[in-house]
Amino acid sequence: MQVTFNVSRSAAAGNGAAGAAVSTYEVELAEAATVLDGLLKIRDEQDGSLAFRSSCDRGLCGGCAMRINKKGRLACVLPVRSISKNNIVNVEPVRCAPVAQDVRLDMERFHWRKMKKVQPWLSPRQTPSREHLLRDEELEETRAAMRCNNCGLCDEGCTVIVVDSEFLGPAALTKGFRFASDPRDGARLQRLRQLSEPGGVWDCTHCFEANGHCPQNIAPTDRIFQMRDEAILNGIKSGITNPKVARHYDSFAKSVRQSGWLDETRLAIESEGYGNLKGLLKLLPTAIKAMKRGKAPLPYLHAKRPGAEHITRIFEKAEEK
Numbered sequence: 001m002q003v004t005f006n007v008s009r010s011a012a013a014g015n016g017a018a019g020a021a022v023s024t025y026e027v028e029l030a031e032a033a034t035v036l037d038g039l040l041k042i043r044d045e046q047d048g049s050l051a052f053r054s055s056c057d058r059g060l061c062g063g064c065a066m067r068i069n070k071k072g073r074l075a076c077v078l079p080v081r082s083i084s085k086n087n088i089v090n091v092e093p094v095r096c097a098p099v100a101q102d103v104r105l106d107m108e109r110f111h112w113r114k115m116k117k118v119q120p121w122l123s124p125r126q127t128p129s130r131e132h133l134l135r136d137e138e139l140e141e142t143r144a145a146m147r148c149n150n151c152g153l154c155d156e157g158c159t160v161i162v163v164d165s166e167f168l169g170p171a172a173l174t175k176g177f178r179f180a181s182d183p184r185d186g187a188r189l190q191r192l193r194q195l196s197e198p199g200g201v202w203d204c205t206h207c208f209e210a211n212g213h214c215p216q217n218i219a220p221t222d223r224i225f226q227m228r229d230e231a232i233l234n235g236i237k238s239g240i241t242n243p244k245v246a247r248h249y250d251s252f253a254k255s256v257r258q259s260g261w262l263d264e265t266r267l268a269i270e271s272e273g274y275g276n277l278k279g280l281l282k283l284l285p286t287a288i289k290a291m292k293r294g295k296a297p298l299p300y301l302h303a304k305r306p307g308a309e310h311i312t313r314i315f316e317k318a319e320e321k
């Protein structure tokens with residue numbers, strides 16, 4: 001079959017005019033060919049300057065992650081036929097990632113610097129005098145995260161990294177989970193504290209895009225939630241320099257406990273902190289807009305829901321436990 005590839009290029013590269021943003025190639029491929037087959041053929045036969053990463057050709061190494069027809073995917077396991085009826089394939093680098101050349105990313109800046117921050121190595125509880133044997137089920141959660149091939153596609157889908165490049169992102173946090181959940185690790189609490197600092201687990205906005213993007217079905221968003229739950233169970237509501245999260249949690253629980261539903265105005269004020277005048281003033285324009293549109297009730301005029309006492313009892317039961 002005849003396939004047209006439109007590949008995003010770095011400035012002054014490729015077969016287009018100098019500085020072309022896109023190079024177009026016509027390639028003859030077998031019916032079952034993948035996108036990576038096409039790119040390799042282009043590089044071998046038409047344009048040796050085309051830069052992209054690939055290695056295992058089995059969907060295992062994650063090296064060939066790129067945006068193909070507007071979606072983050074692994075090129076080596078993606079048949080051209082499955083994504084394009086008219087045999088047109090558009091290839092771009094992963095979004096929000098620093099590009100080294102064409103669709104080849106600068107992995108140090110995109111990925112590894114964040115990975116290093118989560119200390120991706122085991123800190124054994126003690127110097128083992130013998131092998132640390134575990135039952136299969138003890139490692140079940142950790143094993144799921146061990147399937148991660150560092151492709152970075154979850155970061156590609158992440159809606160926080162788009163606005164905050166310092167957010168660790170689902171890929172690095174999944175790596176953090178891999179070690180925080182390992183029963184042999186002795187630094188679990190330390191890890192949870194560290195991952196609760198700004199840029200860590202509490203900065204995730206639960207959009208669940210990461211789950212949809214992960215080719216290994218690891219569900220990175222769920223792993224982030226697991227670490228949050230684990231942190232709370234261990235009394236870590238937020239990191240040392242991240243007190244807003246703890247205040248947010250407390251305020252959320254207090255208003256639901258008292259009235260049966262969330263008082264959003266109170267939540268915003270209490271999360272910011274009564275003593276934080278500067279932070280409160282910053283909220284003012286948003287608060288006025290929200291009030292005008294009936295989106296935020298006046299603070300503390302928050303009527304109880306019918307049956308609120310049942311909700312309060314649920315809280316009491318949970319606390320008894």
Ligand code: SF4
Nearest residue numbers: 148149151152154214
């Ligand atoms: S969690 Fe999934 S999407 Fe994210 S880097 Fe690992 S394998 Fe790729």
